[in-house]
Each structure stands twice: as C-alpha cells, then as structure tokens.
Amino acid sequence: MIPLDDRGLLLGDGLFETVLSRAGDLVALGEHLERMAAGCAVLGLPAPDRREAEALMRRAVSDGGLDGARAAVRLTLTAGSGGRGLDRPDAPAPWMFATAAASAAPTTPARLRVSSVARNAGSPASRLKTLAYLDNVLARREATAAGADEAVMLNGRGHVACAAAANLFWIVGGQVFTPALSCGVLDGIVRRQVMAAVAVTEVAVSAPALAGTEAMFLTNSLIGVREVASLDGRMFEPSAQVAQIAGLISSPIHGGGAPA
Amino acid sequence: MIPLDDRGLLLGDGLFETVLSRAGDLVALGEHLERMAAGCAVLGLPAPDRREAEALMRRAVSDGGLDGARAAVRLTLTAGSGGRGLDRPDAPAPWMFATAAASAAPTTPARLRVSSVARNAGSPASRLKTLAYLDNVLARREATAAGADEAVMLNGRGHVACAAAANLFWIVGGQVFTPALSCGVLDGIVRRQVMAAVAVTEVAVSAPALAGTEAMFLTNSLIGVREVASLDGRMFEPSAQVAQIAGLISSPIHGGGAPA
Numbered sequence: 001m002i003p004l005d006d007r008g009l010l011l012g013d014g015l016f017e018t019v020l021s022r023a024g025d026l027v028a029l030g031e032h033l034e035r036m037a038a039g040c041a042v043l044g045l046p047a048p049d050r051r052e053a054e055a056l057m058r059r060a061v062s063d064g065g066l067d068g069a070r071a072a073v074r075l076t077l078t079a080g081s082g083g084r085g086l087d088r089p090d091a092p093a094p095w096m097f098a099t100a101a102a103s104a105a106p107t108t109p110a111r112l113r114v115s116s117v118a119r120n121a122g123s124p125a126s127r128l129k130t131l132a133y134l135d136n137v138l139a140r141r142e143a144t145a146a147g148a149d150e151a152v153m154l155n156g157r158g159h160v161a162c163a164a165a166a167n168l169f170w171i172v173g174g175q176v177f178t179p180a181l182s183c184g185v186l187d188g189i190v191r192r193q194v195m196a197a198v199a200v201t202e203v204a205v206s207a208p209a210l211a212g213t214e215a216m217f218l219t220n221s222l223i224g225v226r227e228v229a230s231l232d233g234r235m236f237e238p239s240a241q242v243a244q245i246a247g248l249i250s251s252p253i254h255g256g257g258a259p260a
Numbered sequence: 261m262i263p264l265d266d267r268g269l270l271l272g273d274g275l276f277e278t279v280l281s282r283a284g285d286l287v288a289l290g291e292h293l294e295r296m297a298a299g300c301a302v303l304g305l306p307a308p309d310r311r312e313a314e315a316l317m318r319r320a321v322s323d324g325g326l327d328g329a330r331a332a333v334r335l336t337l338t339a340g341s342g343g344r345g346l347d348r349p350d351a352p353a354p355w356m357f358a359t360a361a362a363s364a365a366p367t368t369p370a371r372l373r374v375s376s377v378a379r380n381a382g383s384p385a386s387r388l389k390t391l392a393y394l395d396n397v398l399a400r401r402e403a404t405a406a407g408a409d410e411a412v413m414l415n416g417r418g419h420v421a422c423a424a425a426a427n428l429f430w431i432v433g434g435q436v437f438t439p440a441l442s443c444g445v446l447d448g449i450v451r452r453q454v455m456a457a458v459a460v461t462e463v464a465v466s467a468p469a470l471a472g473t474e475a476m477f478l479t480n481s482l483i484g485v486r487e488v489a490s491l492d493g494r495m496f497e498p499s500a501q502v503a504q505i506a507g508l509i510s511s512p513i514h515g516g517g518a519p520a
Contacts, residue, residue: 012397
C-alpha cells in the first residue's frame with residue numbers, strides 16, 4: 001500500500017523498469033538500474049540504492065513463487081510524499097517497491113496499428129520509463145479496440161517513434177531502421193543489443209516511409225524480439241532476417257546462462 | 261492508502277479535479293464533476309458517482325478542520341487495480357479519494373518563464389486533468405530553478421498552450437487572447453468564466469507573438485485571476501484591464517455567495 005499524498009500516484013512523478021526474470025536470473029539487471037539512475041538525474045530525483053532495488057526485486061520473485069518461472073518484475077520508484085501542488089518538497093524522499101508476475105513470451109507475431117495518440121518528443125519524459133504513461137495506455141487501447149495487438153506512436157511532427165510498450169524496427173532492402181531517440185524514444189535495452197549486433201540506421205521519418213517496409217519487429221525486455229504480422233492491416237511475410245536478428249540477441253535475453 | 265497494483269500509481273491512468281472550498285462552499289462543484297465525467301468518457305472509464313464524490317470532498321474538508329477556511333480540495337479518480345501491463349481489465353473498477361489542504365490566494369503577480377518542456381497537444385490527455393502530470397512538474401521545476409514562479413508551455417508545434425498549472429491569457433491593443441483548446445489546453449472553469457465575461461479571441465500562435473503583449477494573466481480554480489509580473493524577465497506594468505477582468509469574475513469564485 002502507498003500513501004495518498006504520494007507524487008507518483010498524484011502526478012506520475014516517478015519512474016519504473018520492467019525486468020525479465022528467468023529461473024531466478026534478473027536479466028540485464030545492471031543496465032536496468034543504470035537506466036533508472038539516469039532517469040532520476042533527468043527528473044532531479046536521488047538515484048535509488050542498487051542493493052535495495054535488487055533485494056526488492058528478488059523478494060518479489062520469491063514471494064510470488066516465481067523463482068523457477070519466466071516472470072516480469074516491475075521496479076517502481078516514486079518521487080515520494082509531499083510538496084505543494086506541482087512543486088516537490090525541498091528534499092524529496094523517493095519511495096520504491098517491486099512486484100512480479102508470471103509472464104509468457106508471445107507466440108504470435110504482432111498486429112500493429114498507427115495510433116492517433118502522439119508521443120511527446122518535446123518532453124525529456126518521452127525518453128524515460130515514467131509513471132506518466134497514460135498516452136501509451138490510450139494508444140494501446142485504441143489499437144486493441146481496432147483488433148490490433150499494439151500501437152505505433154508518432155510524435156508531434158508526425159515522425160514514427162515507438163510502439164506503446166516496445167521499440168520499433170523495420171527493414172527496407174535488407175537495411176534495418178529504427179527511430180532516433182530524439183523522436184521521443186526510450187533507450188531500450190534490447191534496442192541497444194540489436195544495434196550492437198547488426199547495422200541499424202536511426203532515422204526521423206513520417207509514417208508513409210513505412211509503406212515500403214519488407215518486415216518489422218518490436219523489442220522490449222519481456223518479449224525480446226517479436227516479429228510484426230501486419231501494420232494497419234497490410235500483412236508482412238515471415239522474415240528470415242528478423243529470425244536471424246532474434247537469434248543473434250537471444251543468448252543474453254533468452255539463454256538464461258551468463259547474465260547480460 | 262492505495263494498493264500497489266493501482267493503475268493511477270503505475271501508469272498515470274486516471275483524472276483529478278482541484279476545487280476551491282471557501283467557508284465550506286465547494287465552488288463550481290457541478291462544473292468540476294461534469295468535467296471529470298467528460299474526461300472519464302475520453303479515457304474509457306465509468307464516470308464517478310457524483311454524490312459519492314461530493315461526500316468524499318466534504319469529508320476531506322471537515323476531517324481537515326477546514327470548514328471555515330480557504331482550502332484546496334483535490335478529488336482523484338484512478339482506473340483502479342488490475343489489468344496486464346498497459347491493458348485495463350475488462351471491467352475497470354475506478355477508485356476515488358479526496359484530500360484537502362489550506363490554500364492561501366497568491367498575493368503577488370506571477371513571474372513566468374517559457375519552458376523547454378513541451379505540451380503534448382497530439383494526445384487527448386492534454387485537454388484533461390490526468391494523473392500523468394509529469395511534464396507539468398518538469399516545466400514548473402525548470403521555471404522555479406530559474407527564479408520564476410510558473411512555466412509557459414508550448415506544444416510540439418511551438419504554439420503557446422498554457423502554464424504548468426493554469427490557463428494563460430494576454431492582452432494586445434486592449435484585445436484579450438488565449439490559446440485555443442486544440443493547442444493542448446485544459447478547458448479551465450475560470451477560463452470559461454473569463455470568456456463569458458469579456459470578448460476573448462482563441463488563437464494558435466508561437467512564443468514570439470507574446471512579444472507585443474501589454475499584460476498577461478493566469479487563471480485556475482484556486483487562484484482565480486492572477487496577474488503576470490514578467491515573462492522571461494520582461495516586466496509588465498500593472499494593468500487596469502486585468503484588474504477589471506478579475507473583478508468581473510470575482511463574485512462566483514471569491515464571493516462565497518451563490519454557487520458558481
């Protein structure tokens with residue numbers, strides 16, 4: 001339970017990370033905690049204690065009986081209680097908690113739909129995993145209401161940014177593209193892994209640029225690489241290149257061997 | 261206290277209203293509750309029970325010993341618990357609470373600063389009071405760090421939208437202007453009252469258009485009309501026209517007589 005004057009609850013003032021737990025291994029934990037610390041710096045909040053964060057996450061896994069399972073572990077950090085209206089107290093005391101739930105990997109490719117809800121590239125929050133995630137909730141809701149699985153969000157300039165809960169890649173003429181972080185994009189950990197594994201061109205392009213794509217895929221820490229079946233109803237053939245990329249980055253994410 | 265799986269806490273999935281209480285009178289309560297119900301329709305949430313909302317607010321005032329005081333009463337509605345990731349449960353069960361705190365009217369004109377944090381006019385949430393208020397927190401923080409009181413937020417097209425916690429008006433050649441709602445602006449209750457009292461032109465203009473302003477003022481339910489002292493360091497003379505507008509709308513907001 002959390003108090004009613006918590007700024008995360010009242011104003012979305014805080015951050016989260018969603019980490020894959022595989023048989024008790026918190027995959028890429030260090031990168032997740034580094035990203036949260038970097039986000040705290042942007043928001044002007046003290047960074048969380050890494051040992052405490054890890055202990056909270058491990059306890060959430062074991063309390064949920066998920067030590068042997070594939071699980072999503074969410075670490076949430078709020079700006080804590082107090083302040084007056086929008087203004088934080090002089091010395092904010094962030095509050096942190098973790099929850100865990102079993103999480104199956106998706107077994108089907110995703111059907112995407114371009115959303116009418118814009119991504120706010122003009123806010124630093126658009127490059128962070130913040131508690132102010134309502135735009136993404138609305139974009140996802142619009143997509144599922146139309147029979148799709150996930151939304152493609154464009155920023156205020158009409159440039160392709162990301163999916164509601166994933167980074168987005170596409171392939172044209174064998175070349176791999178992804179939106180630049182400046183388009184209002186989270187610096188995804190699997191996004192980084194894909195960019196380290198294969199040549200990827202970061203671009204700022206509007207939705208019509210997706211018309212000539214041969215294949216698309218989504219990435220995030222829970223799904224790894226997920227192929228896209230369709231965009232606004234236009235079907236894609238299964239792509240050997242996407243399968244190859246998924247294979248290249250599968251060991252740190254899906255292997256469960258060495259920590260990433 | 262609120263449970264850790266609340267979607268307001270985790271995702272900013274919810275709405276709020278801030279109502280002025282004067283000597284036990286909840287000013288413009290009906291308009292606030294109507295606006296929250298309209299917001300629920302946009303977000304796809306069931307509207308709150310008005311009697312329950314009013315009872316919660318009245319209890320917050322009396323529990324705080326604020327029946328005789330000037331107080332800010334905040335009504336918060338979250339999308340409730342559950343769902344998986346971004347997706348709401350099939351039948352969301354919103355959760356509602358109210359808090360109250362003494363609130364003095366500001367006695368000095370506001371010093372404004374144009375913010376680098378954009379308002380997301382491309383999301384319907386930009387026209388609602390949602391729990392995903394982090395952009396406004398960041399804009400305010402930037403303004404106060406620079407010695408100002410409040411931020412002026414521009415949308416992704418560079419058009420003037422609003423202050424971090426108020427609507428914005430300005431005067432050129434005796435004519436009153438305010439950003440159109442489509443700029444990413446909350447349909448403020450005092451904003452409506454000003455527009456009903458005097459001729460106001462709704463515009464979509466970029467920040468340089470403010471260079472020729474003679475006077476500016478802010479409005480919200482707690483401050484009523486607050487004159488602006490400066491914008492990015494440029495000082496304004498006290499304006500008889502702003503004082504006149506404040507007087508015209510003062511009775512429903514500040515009179516404590518007939519409900520607005």
